[in-house]
Amino acid sequence: MSSAETPAPRKRPVQARSAITVDAILTAAAHILEGEGMEGYTTNAIAARAGVSIGSLYQYFPNKEAITAALVLADAERLYEGLQAASDGSAGAPFLARLEALLDVVIAHQMERPVLARMIDMEERRLAHDPALQAVHEAGFALVRQELQDSGLSLPFGLEASTVDVFAIVLGICDTAGERGETDGDGLKARIRHAVLSYLGLRPS
Amino acid sequence: MSSAETPAPRKRPVQARSAITVDAILTAAAHILEGEGMEGYTTNAIAARAGVSIGSLYQYFPNKEAITAALVLADAERLYEGLQAASDGSAGAPFLARLEALLDVVIAHQMERPVLARMIDMEERRLAHDPALQAVHEAGFALVRQELQDSGLSLPFGLEASTVDVFAIVLGICDTAGERGETDGDGLKARIRHAVLSYLGLRPS
DNA sequence: TCAAAATACGAGTAATAGCTCATATTTAAC
DNA sequence: GTTAAATATGAGCTATTACTCGTATTTTGA
Numbered sequence: 069m070s071s072a073e074t075p076a077p078r079k080r081p082v083q084a085r086s087a088i089t090v091d092a093i094l095t096a097a098a099h100i101l102e103g104e105g106m107e108g109y110t111t112n113a114i115a116a117r118a119g120v121s122i123g124s125l126y127q128y129f130p131n132k133e134a135i136t137a138a139l140v141l142a143d144a145e146r147l148y149e150g151l152q153a154a155s156d157g158s159a160g161a162p163f164l165a166r167l168e169a170l171l172d173v174v175i176a177h178q179m180e181r182p183v184l185a186r187m188i189d190m191e192e193r194r195l196a197h198d199p200a201l202q203a204v205h206e207a208g209f210a211l212v213r214q215e216l217q218d219s220g221l222s223l224p225f226g227l228e229a230s231t232v233d234v235f236a237i238v239l240g241i242c243d244t245a246g247e248r249g250e251t252d253g254d255g256l257k258a259r260i261r262h263a264v265l266s267y268l269g270l271r272p273s
Numbered sequence: 274m275s276s277a278e279t280p281a282p283r284k285r286p287v288q289a290r291s292a293i294t295v296d297a298i299l300t301a302a303a304h305i306l307e308g309e310g311m312e313g314y315t316t317n318a319i320a321a322r323a324g325v326s327i328g329s330l331y332q333y334f335p336n337k338e339a340i341t342a343a344l345v346l347a348d349a350e351r352l353y354e355g356l357q358a359a360s361d362g363s364a365g366a367p368f369l370a371r372l373e374a375l376l377d378v379v380i381a382h383q384m385e386r387p388v389l390a391r392m393i394d395m396e397e398r399r400l401a402h403d404p405a406l407q408a409v410h411e412a413g414f415a416l417v418r419q420e421l422q423d424s425g426l427s428l429p430f431g432l433e434a435s436t437v438d439v440f441a442i443v444l445g446i447c448d449t450a451g452e453r454g455e456t457d458g459d460g461l462k463a464r465i466r467h468a469v470l471s472y473l474g475l476r477p478s
Numbered sequence: 479t480c481a482a483a484a485t486a487c488g489a490g491t492a493a494t495a496g497c498t499c500a501t502a503t504t505t506a507a508c
Numbered sequence: 509g510t511t512a513a514a515t516a517t518g519a520g521c522t523a524t525t526a527c528t529c530g531t532a533t534t535t536t537g538a
Contacts, residue, residue: 081514081515082513082514082515083504083505083506083514083515085504085505085514085515085516086514086515086516089515089516106399110494110495110496111495111496111497112495112496115518120516120517121516121517121518122496122497122498122517122518123497123498123499123515123516123517123518124515124516124517125497126496126497126498127514127515127516131496131497132495132496132497190395190398190399193395193452194311194395196452224464224467224477225460225463225464225467229460229464232449232453233446233449233464233468235449236442236445236446236448236449236450237441237442237445237446237468239445239449240441240442240444240445240446240448240449241438241441241442241445243441243445244437244438244440244441244444244445245441247398247401248437255430255434258430259429259430259434259438262429262430262472263438263442263468263472266471266472266474267467267468267471267472269471272429286484286485287483287484287485288484288485288534288535288536290484290485290486290534290535291484291485291486294485294486315524315525315526316525316526316527317525317526320488325486325487326486326487326488327487327488327489327526327527328485328486328487328488328527328528328529329485329486329487330527331526331527331528332484332485332486336526336527337525337526337527
């Protein structure tokens with residue numbers, strides 16, 4: 069009654085084969101979403117593509133939405149871990165270098181599978197209220213906020229709003245690039261870099 | 274067979290009452306989308322809310338998608354006409370004033386019915402391939418491109434890419450504001466203004 | 479006034495797709 | 509080897525919902 073959120077997996081996979089099954093389901097879901105869009109994205113199709121029975125699918129996912137949520141969450145987590153690694157890896161470097169390291173991660177993530185990225189992006193909006201997803205968002209947000217704070221820059225609209233805007237600018241340009249089918253990652257990076265740096269009051273070189 | 278696009282209305286309304294019916298359907302669709310989301314957005318619900326029989330609905334819309342498409346298109350056209358009016362109304366004014374006039378329109382559009390704007394935005398992505406919608410997009414795009422060209426500014430990435438980015442920045446910040454439920458239109462405008470002006474290499478006051 | 483066109487009606491159809499459950503198979507524990 | 513738990517199966521149930529179609533009503537034009 070109370071919960072509008074995605075229920076937890078019906079069964080915790082404990083044996084190795086079940087973990088494989090879960091993985092196959094998520095992989096299949098991603099492939100279908102990428103290749104067929106929401107049209108072909110049905111639970112039966114996912115199970116078939118995963119080489120798994122529909123019954124097995126529902127042993128680990130309480131409903132279709134949970135599959136999508138898991139997919140989106142995994143994607144967000146992957147991105148966040150990349151950002152974290154980039155942040156750690158550029159420790160001590162000047163702000164510009166750190167920003168570039170983060171941008172590289174975002175753009176690599178976008179360019180790797182652009183069509184899937186776009187589909188996941190759309191689903192992400194629908195599932196924006198999922199607590200687990202929100203948590204990852206907040207973590208990524210906190211990471212960028214920390215970077216901005218550490219930069220020592222005087223931010224145009226305060227720490228919070230400026231972080232929000234930097235996020236919005238990066239994602240806005242990225243999404244639009246995905247929508248337009250752009251393929252030039254370097255050019256995309258240069259434009260986002262320019263937008264962010266100038267927003268922050270830094271003269272882009 | 275060939276057309277993946279939205280078919281034309283089944284019947285052209287010629288009498289006054291049918292125009293009222295069509296209007297009631299679109300209004301109802303918007304209200305449902307706004308109040309219930311995609312959950313309650315069914316053709317039967319739309320017809321009921323419009324005070325119209327399901328048969329009448331299908332007399333003017335060949336399928337559900339056509340209703341959504343009409344809704345999205347009308348919204349896009351309204352925005353475009355607003356931009357056009359703002360552009361005309363600020364003829365001769367300096368670039369900054371013209372930009373502000375355009376931003377006022379975008380933000381008013383966003384703030385008027387934020388929840389509906391968000392839903393329409395999401396549907397807009399799904400229907401991005403609709404030719405009529407693309408035409409309106411292109412018209413709006415052309416309008417902004419012209420403004421940028423007329424500004425005489427030396428654009429950071431050329432006319433085309435810079436226009437794309439300005440669009441992306443404005444929509445990115447706007448969408449994020451909608452997602453976050455922001456209500457401060459003036460603050461939002463200031464931030465978008467800052468983002469765009471600095472992107473264009475102008476010192477925001 | 480009257481026929482024809484336009485519009486409105488809504489019960490019913492059809493097809494899809496999410497999901498269940500009774501059963502079978504595999505693995506783990508001892 | 510035996511048992512119990514975990515996992516896998518897929519035919520089929522069920523509910524939803526987009527959409528049709530035969531009929532009734534209203535409007536128009538002459």
